[in-house]
Amino acid sequence: MGNRSGAIAVISDVHGNRLALEAVLKDIEARGIPRIVNLGDSLFGPLDPMGTADLLARHPSIVSIMGNCDDILLEERPLAGTYGFVKPLLDDRTIDWIRGFRETWQVEDLLFCHGTPFSNRDYLLEKISRDGAGVKSAEELFSELAGVTATYIFCGHSHVPRMVKLPNGQTIVNPGSVGLPAYEDEEPYPHAMEAGSPHARYCVADRAENGEWTVEPIQVEYDWEQASRWASASGREDYAYALLTGRARPAAKNEARGNEE
Secondary structure, eight states: OOOOTTOEEEEOOOTTOHHHHHHHHHHHHHTTOOEEEEOSOOSOSSSOHHHHHHHHHTOTTEEEBOOHHHHHHTSOOOOOHHHHHHGGGOOHHHHHHHHTOBSOEEETTEEEOSSSSSOSSSOSSEEEETTEEEEOOHHHHHHHTTTOOOSEEEOOSSOOOEEEEOTTSOEEEEOOOSSOSEEEEOSSSOEEEEOSSOOEEEEEEEEOTTSOEEEEEEEEOOOHHHHHHHHHHTTOHHHHHHHHHSSOOTGGGGTOOSOOO
8 A cells, every 4th residue: 555654543442452453553554654653541351451462562663642441550459350350461561561651642733642631531522421422512622622732633532433623623533442342331421332333443644745634534354253252251241242243232231330341
């Protein structure tokens, strides 16, 4: 596909899904894109966190942002749930690598964050109410981004690919999730985030001939049936269903315990 030396691939929310990450990195390489920004939540999942860490840490050109689930892995807490699966696998080298993640990163007029530019635990594009997940209005987004001057803001966290252009010319992009296309959460109200298909997702920012940035959303096929089987083997049928369908289990909405993974 040629060399695109000025382009940047934006990945997010791998959640330990090495199979999906391998497919995405192969696709990025085939497109000749040398720079990658990882918006965080890299290892937190019941699949292959250490294989995922190896791929990301040894890649020569990945800038990683600190996600809320990356932060969790730096804490000491009781070994339960997804944390209890991942934390015992982490060696000192991997912990040090996670500690080196950036809170945000900006290159030219592109700003990269996990949740919002101010918090990796909050959604930027979505709002949660008693009715579930919705999308914020342009007015709400404009108010929340007061003081942010970047033309493009790239965020993850919700796992749902979206692109919203504001009246002031700013564009907010969520590339979607590489490794987990759907999940349920109880906080602040019960809700589900769903991409709708099991593909691994990312996007590419590139300069057009007129000097303006363009953003291309990309979805990649990989062996999501195998990934789903791995999740089942770990006792995580919520993950297994999401990986296979891109949707949250209907029954799982009643089983969530405030852990978005």
